[in-house]
Amino acid sequence: MALWVLSFCIMAIEAWGSIYFFDTFLKKKSIGQWGKYRYVVLYFASMVVALFGDYFDLMGIKARLIILVFIAFCAVFYEADWKQRIFFSVLNYSLLFLTDLFMLQMENMFVSKNDVLTFLLLPSKMAWLCVVFIVRKIWKGQNNYGELSRKEWLKFSMIPLLTVASMMLMFFCSSTETKVQTAYLFLSVGLIFINILVIELMQGILGKEELLRESALAGQKKESQLAHYRDMQAVYERQGMKMHDYKNQIRTIQVLLKKGDTQAAASLAERLTESISVEMAAVNTNHPVVDAVLNQKFHAAREQGVSMTFRVGDMGGLRLNEEETVILLSNLLDNAIHECMKVVRQGRKTVIQVKLVQEGGKLIFSVRNPVEEKVRVTEGTGLSNVKAVADKYGGDFAVSCDEEKFQAVVML
Known part of the structure; x- marks a missing residue:
């Protein structure tokens, strides 16, 4: 009876420790009330496996x-994703089994054969x-595993897999010789x-990738600021030219009113109002x-000579900061304008279709534009x-591209 109670306690510790281990590396899903039963699910699943394995x-x-x-x-x-699940599951079991194996070797070397071996399980x-x-x-809580390539995941996974293989070998090839047990003991610790x-090596790689990304973002921020200043200068110059045109048109309206041609004056005033409205926002x-x-x-x-149509919603609650907003919008729109300019040179009309809405709690930003020819999508700085x-x-x-159009979609 005492052995059964001890076994249940051990499985309870394993379930709690495993959840604590996974919480360290992985982001929990938002699954409502079901998230509260994680411990119960893992505990009973582990119990079934233990009974099955013992049987x-x-x-x-x-x-x-x-x-x-x-x-x-x-x-x-x-x-x-599946790479992270496999890697951290094998890693958790490797550490779990290695400590068991370490204590087993300690047991074999220092505990009398007549003692109950299960006393060292706890x-x-x-x-x-x-x-x-x-x-x-x-x-340090760096969970951006997207920076690791498939080859890097494969290399990292070799260590836990080889660890499991070594553990199995030591378990099935156990020996009563003191030298062998001592070797197994040091091998377990190693x-x-x-x-x-x-784990520390993985953290170092992710940290370096984070620094490189921050450096790229800093460079992008400087480029965006310079582009903003150039665009503001262009806006001021355009406004100066427009103001000159507006003054001439207002004088023309005044002349038409003095002559009594109110219909022509009203028509000109309406066109001027529409032009100002489009120019301002x-x-x-x-x-x-x-x-x-x-x-802009x-x-x-x-x-x-490129047209642009918009389908936008209320962005009042946007969670991105100013820098991230500029990076997200500017890069995709700049790419679209650049490709459309090639199409315009061929004498074709172009329209960039922009969608920026918040639906179902997610931000959806898509840019669709025609292309001169199929573009090879590469991960440039933008x-x-x-x-x-x-x-x-x-x-x-x-992102996707064919012979006619290029489309980029971001969902946050």
Whole structure:
């Protein structure tokens, strides 16, 4: 009876520690009330696997099953792709089993054969929790795993997989010889430190990628500021020329009124009003930065003979800061205008279709424009910065192109 109680306590510790481990590296899903039952789900799933593994008495099957349970658990309760689920599930089980193996070797070397071996299971779980706490202390909360390529994930995964293979080998090839047990003991400790080192190495790579991204964003910010100053200068020059035209047209209206030609004066005044309205603000989204960027790009496109249509909503509650807003809007619109200028040179009419709305709690920004020919999509500085903004808010960024059109869509 005492053994059963101890087993249930151990599985409870494993379930809690595993959730604590996954919370360190993965972002929890917003699944409402179901999120409160994470512990219960993992506890009973682990219990079923333990009973199943004990029934067949095959450690290899039990190990694979518990890893599959961890992977499925991460898929249900965390926002992670399959590479992250597999990697952290195997890593968690590796650390869990290594501490068990370490305590088992200590047991074999220092505990009498007549003693009950299960007495050291509880200290083993405490040792594993200490390792998890150390890992949590090392990790700085950098969860932007999108910066890691598939090859990097494959390289990182080799260590936990080799660890599991080594553990299985030590478990099935156990020996009563003191030298072998001592070797297994030091090997277990070494593998624990190697797996912790992998976590620290991953953190270092993500930190460097973050610095590179921040450097690129800083460069983009300077470019945006310079572009803004140039555009403001162009606006002032355009306004000066428009003011000269407006004065001439107002004088013409005055002359028509003096002559009594009120119909011609009214028609000219109506056209002048429409022109001023279009010139001042083509778009109004209730957000000053968004309005400034969209109107600025609208006028820049019109001067190049490129039309631009808008479908916009209220951006008053936009969560992006000013810098991110400029980066997101300017890069995609600049690319669209650049491609449309090539089409205009061929004597064809072009229209850029812009959609900027908030639907279902998500921001949707799409730009669609014609192209001269199919464009090979490459991640230049502009698109990389847009992707960085999307990644920061856990959003999606996708581009597509064929022989007729190019389209970019951002969902945050």
